Amino acid sequence: xxxxxxxxxxxxxxxxxxxxxxxxxxxxxxxxxxxxxxxxxxxxxxxxxxxxxxxxxxxxxxxxxxxxxxxxxxxxxxxxxxxxxxxxxxxxxxxxxxxxxxxxxxxxxxxxxxxxxxxxxxxxxxxxxxxxxxxxxxxxxxxxxxxxxxxxxxxxxxxxxxxxxxxxxxxxxxxxxxxxxxxxxxxxxxxxxxxxxxxxxxxxxxxxxxxxxxxxxxxxxxxxxxxxxxxxxxxxxxxxxxxxxxxxxxxxxxxxxxxxxxxxxxxxxxxxxxxxxxxxxxxxxxxxxxxxxxxxxxxxxxxxxxxxxxxxxxxxxxxxxxxxxxxxxxxxxxxxxxxxxxxxxxxxxxxxxxxxxxxxxxxxxxxxxxxxxxxxxxxxxxxxxxxxxxxxxxxxxxxxxxxxxxxxxxxxxxxxxxxxxxxxxxxxxxxxxxxxxxxxxxxxxxxxxxxxxxxxxxxxxxxxxxxxxxxxxxxxxxxxxxxxxxxxxxxxxxxxxxxxxxxxxxxxxxxxxxxxxxxxxxxxxxxxxxxxxxxxxxxxxxxxxxxxxxxxxxxxxxxxxxxxxxxxxxxxxxxxxxxxxxxxxxxxxxxxxxxxxxxxxxxxxxxxxxxxxxxxxxxxxxxxxxxxxxxxxxxxxxxxxxxxxxxxxxxxxxxxxxxxxxxxxxxxxxxxxxxxxxxxxxxx
Numbered sequence: 001x002x003x004x005x006x007x008x009x010x011x012x013x014x015x016x017x018x019x020x021x022x023x024x025x026x027x028x029x030x031x032x033x034x035x036x037x038x039x040x041x042x043x044x045x046x047x048x049x050x051x052x053x054x055x056x057x058x059x060x061x062x063x064x065x066x067x068x069x070x071x072x073x074x075x076x077x078x079x080x081x082x083x084x085x086x087x088x089x090x091x092x093x094x095x096x097x098x099x100x101x102x103x104x105x106x107x108x109x110x111x112x113x114x115x116x117x118x119x120x121x122x123x124x125x126x127x128x129x130x131x132x133x134x135x136x137x138x139x140x141x142x143x144x145x146x147x148x149x150x151x152x153x154x155x156x157x158x159x160x161x162x163x164x165x166x167x168x169x170x171x172x173x174x175x176x177x178x179x180x181x182x183x184x185x186x187x188x189x190x191x192x193x194x195x196x197x198x199x200x201x202x203x204x205x206x207x208x209x210x211x212x213x214x215x216x217x218x219x220x221x222x223x224x225x226x227x228x229x230x231x232x233x234x235x236x237x238x239x240x241x242x243x244x245x246x247x248x249x250x251x252x253x254x255x256x257x258x259x260x261x262x263x264x265x266x267x268x269x270x271x272x273x274x275x276x277x278x279x280x281x282x283x284x285x286x287x288x289x290x291x292x293x294x295x296x297x298x299x300x301x302x303x304x305x306x307x308x309x310x311x312x313x314x315x316x317x318x319x320x321x322x323x324x325x326x327x328x329x330x331x332x333x334x335x336x337x338x339x340x341x342x343x344x345x346x347x348x349x350x351x352x353x354x355x356x357x358x359x360x361x362x363x364x365x366x367x368x369x370x371x372x373x374x375x376x377x378x379x380x381x382x383x384x385x386x387x388x389x390x391x392x393x394x395x396x397x398x399x400x401x402x403x404x405x406x407x408x409x410x411x412x413x414x415x416x417x418x419x420x421x422x423x424x425x426x427x428x429x430x431x432x433x434x435x436x437x438x439x440x441x442x443x444x445x446x447x448x449x450x451x452x453x454x455x456x457x458x459x460x461x462x463x464x465x466x467x468x469x470x471x472x473x474x475x476x477x478x479x480x481x482x483x484x485x486x487x488x489x490x491x492x493x494x495x496x497x498x499x500x501x502x503x504x505x506x507x508x509x510x511x512x513x514x515x516x517x518x519x520x521x522x523x524x525x526x527x528x529x530x531x532x533x534x535x536x537x538x539x540x541x542x543x544x545x546x547x548x549x550x551x552x553x554x555x556x557x558x559x560x561x562x563x564x565x566x567x568x569x570x571x572x573x574x575x576x577x578x579x580x581x582x583x584x585x586x587x588x589x590x591x592x593x594x595x596x597x598x599x600x601x602x603x604x605x606x607x608x609x610x611x612x613x614x615x616x617x618x619x620x621x622x623x624x625x626x627x628x629x630x631x632x633x634x635x636x637x638x639x640x641x642x643x644x645x646x647x648x649x650x651x652x653x654x655x656x657x658x659x660x661x662x663x664x665x666x667x668x669x670x671x672x673x674x675x676x677x678x679x680x681x682x683x684x
Contacts, residue, residue: 034223034405035223035224035225035227035228036222036223037222037223038220038221038222038223039217039219039220039221039222039223042215042216042217042218042219042220042221043215043216043217043227044213044214044215044216045210045211045212045213045214045215045216045234047212047234048209048210048211048212049209049210049233049234050206050207050208050209050210050233051206051207051208051209051210051229051230051233052205052206052207052233053205053206053207054207054229057207058205061203062200062203065196065199065200065203066196066199066200067126067127067128068128068199069128069192069195069196069199070128070130070131070132070142070192070195071122071126071128071130071131071132071145071187071192072131072132072133072134072187072188072189072191072192072195073117073131073132073133073134073148073185073186073187073188074133074134074135074185074186074187074188075115075133075134075135075136075184075185076184076185076186077184079112079116079182079183079184079186080108080109080112080113080184082182083108083112083180083181083182083184084105084108084109086180087105087108087177087180088101088105090173090176090177090180091104091105091177094169094173094177095167095168095169097167100167104160104163104164104167107159107163108156108160111151111156111159112156112184114149114150114151115133115135115148115149115150115151115184115185116150116151116152116153116156116181116182116183116184116185117148117150117151117152117153117183117185118152118153118183119145119152119153119154120153120154121183121187122145122187125187128145129144129145130142130143130144130145131143131144131145131148133148133150133185134188148185150185153181153182153183156181157178157181160177160178160181161174161178164177210230210233210234216230216231253344256341256344257341260337260340260341263337264334264337267330267333268282268285271329271330271333272326272327272330273644275326280435280436280437281325281326281435281437283435284325284431284435284437285322285325285326285334287431287435288317288318288321288322288325288431289318289322289334289338291314291317291318292313292314292315292317292318292338293314293338293341293342295314295317296312296313296314296315296342299312299313299314300312310346310412311346311351311352311355311387311391311409311412311413311416312412312413312415312416313338313339313342313352313356313416314416314420315335315338315339315342315356315357315359315360315363315420316359316360316363316379316380316383316416316417316420316421316424317420317421317423317424318331318334318335318338318360319331319332319334319335319359319360319361319363319364319367319383320363320364320367320379320420320421320424320425321424321427321428321431322334322364323363323364323365323367323368324367324368324370324424324428324439324440325431325437325439327368328364328365328367328368330364331360331361331363331364331365331367331368332360332361332364332365334360335356335357335359335360335361335363335364336353336357336360336361338356338360339352339353339354339355339356339357339360340353342356343356350394351390351391351394354390354394355387355390355391355394355413356387358386358387358389358390359383359384359386359387359390359413359416359417360383361386362379362382362383362385362386363379363380363382363383363417363420363421364379365379365382366378366379366382367379367421367424368440369440370439370440370441370444376421376425379421380417380418380421380422383417383420383421384413384414384415384417384418387413387414387416387417388410388413388414390413391409391410391413392410395409436550437550438549438550438551440487442549443485443487443488443491443549443551443552444487446491446495446548446549446552447487447490447491447494449494451546451548452546453495453498453501453542453543453546453548454468454494454495454498456501457497457498457500457501460501460504461497461500461501461504461507461510462510463504463507463508463509463510463511464497464500464504464507464509464510466509467497467509467609467610467613468493468494468495468496468497469493469494470609470613471493471494471496471602471605471606471609472489472490472491472492472493472494472605473490473493473660474493474605474608474609474656474657474660474661475489475490475492475493475598475601475602475604475605476489476490476493477656477657477659477660478601478604478605478652478653478656478657479597479598479601480656481652481653481655481656482597482601482645482649482652482653484597484598484601485598488551488552488555488598489555489598489601489602491549491552491555492551492552492555492556492559492598492599492602493602493605493606495539495543495548495552495555495556496539496555496556496559496602496606497535497539497606498539498542498543498556499534499535499536499537499538499539499540499541499542499556500535500538500539501538501542502534502535502538503531503534503535505519506519506520506528506531506532507532507535509613520568524572525568525569525571525572525575525587526568526572526586526587528568528571529565529568529569529586529587532565532568533560533565533589533590536556536557536559536560536589536590539556539557540553540556540557543556551596551598554595554596554599555596555598555599555602557592558591558592558593558594558595558596558599558603559594559599559602559603559606560589560603560606561589561591561592561593561594561603561634561639562588562589562590562591562593562638562639563588563589563603563607563634563637563639564584564587564588564637565587565588565589566587568587569582569584569587572587592642593638593639593640593641593642593643594639594640594642594643595642595643596643596644597643597644597645597649599643600639600640600643600645601653603634603639604630604631604634604653604657605657607630607633607634608626608627608630608631608657608661611626611627611629611630612626612627612661623658623661623662624654624658627654627657627658627661628654631650631653631654635650
């Protein structure tokens with residue numbers, strides 16, 4: 001139940017990542033083009049829209065409008081009395097001629113009565129020609145600035161200086177007196193600002209109007225700066241009215257991913273039966289692609305601040321891990337599904353999907369076999385090369401054109417697979433530990449015959465060790481014949497009987513190497529059966545203690561299923577007063593039944609090896625009959641009911657067993673019910 005809840009939460013998280021991060025913002029028009037690029041089919045306007053003035057054009061027009069508004073001035077009658085008082089006080093100190101001083105002040109008064117304007121000050125903030133002056137609550141009307149009936153401050157200063165010189169006043173005193181002169185025609189800033197604002201509000205912001213069907217770029221034409229300006233205007237015009245479509249757009253995004261998840265679910269159900277049987281493997285698969293989506297979203301959020309549209313995704317991260325933990329065929333399928341979902345978040349979906357599908361498929365194709373040192377570098381190299389090839393091909397076909405420089409897209413398709421593959425490999429141990437799954441590398445390490453349990457087995461239970469090696473050889477060959485995991489099957493064959501380490505003397509294959517005879521001779525059939533059956537649970541315990549990979553431990557637990565230990569069952573029936581009172585269920589292994597093809601193959605190999613281990617040259621003709629009998633016995637007993645073994649698989653397994661066994665004809669001990677010495681103990 002917890003696993004199903006976790007899976008549901010992962011799927012909800014995946015949906016959320018897609019809808020809120022991967023999917024693009026709602027946009028009316030997402031066409032991308034770069035200046036100077038050809039457009040073979042041209043571009044026609046899909047709707048009517050206006051092209052606003054560009055920034056520089058808008059600044060120029062705003063400046064023109066501002067300069068077209070007259071410069072407003074106001075006559076301030078209070079300036080001259082203040083200036084007169086200051087001048088009179090200073091003139092009295094430098095001249096004793098009262099008549100001269102009064103005449104000088106009368107001349108200045110006449111000038112100030114007409115008006116004094118600081119023209120230089122006005123020109124520093126106004127480049128227009130017209131001005132309006134208000135005097136006594138009346139405007140003069142718009143008049144050229146140079147035609148205003150006023151004196152300029154510079155004219156007044158010059159005339160005043162001449163009058164002072166004529167009166168014999170020195171230059172030192174003249175400069176000091178001239179500094180007291182001020183303009184009495186002043187800027188009316190409030191009125192001008194009000195009129196400028198009114199003029200700007202009435203100013204048109206439109207450059208031109210494009211009507212539906214107008215040609216933006218003729219067929220074969222080049223994208224120009226003007227084209228880009230029109231495209232941006234088209235995009236803005238369309239996006240301005242999208243608020244009413246947000247709900248529908250959100251539903252569409254949700255439905256898109258729901259459809260992709262449905263396809264993924266159907267694929268897992270029909271083509272990944274081993275994965276479907278284990279909730280931890282389903283959680284692993286969902287987590288891998290959720291992390292891929294989340295990482296892609298974060299990368300896009302960053303890159304969107306720099307440029308529009310990106311080919312960088314984490315599809316190779318998901319593909320590499322899927323190939324390693326599942327199958328490279330699965331990696332290719334999920335790469336296509338993931339790329340389809342991610343492409344919906346780009347303005348160039350076809351190119352994005354093509355690059356992602358090719359990169360992911362190639363990454364999974366090469367990454368699955370970790371035993372080869374070249375697999376990971378080859379995976380990254382193939383993914384980068386494939387993505388770059390797809391990108392170059394689309395550019396050649398004029399597909400997926402963007403406003404980004406070409407080198408950015410090419411660099412993304414090369415760097416993303418390299419980074420993703422490295423991150424995927426660094427997280428392998430964490431995935432193995434958290435989800436209890438193993439890679440071929442872990443299986444390969446366990447299959448190394450220097451493993452401590454196998455060394456102990458070869459030292460203390462030599463007969464079992466020889467039997468385990470023979471079972472491993474048979475099982476591996478049969479697994480290859482039905483396209484099962486031969487490495488896992490071989491490892492399962494080597495480890496399936498490690499539980500016999502605790503009491504090896506109770507197993508017939510070890511008796512020639514041990515002193516004291518057959519210990520079962522002094523035990524009741526039920527006690528003997530318990531001793532034999534115990535090796536399965538003991539093997540599971542040892543496997544967990546010595547960190548044997550979980551898939552191998554599963555094979556240890558399942559390699560006998562619920563098989564009956566027939567030798568002791570028949571012995572109990574012979575000793576009982578009422579043979580029918582002996583229940584066969586008391587002499588069966590507790591299970592579980594094999595749940596994978598690999599566990600089933602090990603079970604069959606174990607039984608076949610035990611039944612044929614003492615066949616001689618004269619028994620060649622019986623070999624096929626015995627192998628067929630053993631396989632049919634397991635099948636009819638229901639031991640193969642919970643694994644994906646077909647009748648065709650059983651035929652292939654039988655042929656593989658016979659191919660290996662025909663090379664083995666040395667003296668061995670027979671097991672019941674297929675050999676005369678079977679009642680000496682269980683050799684399975």
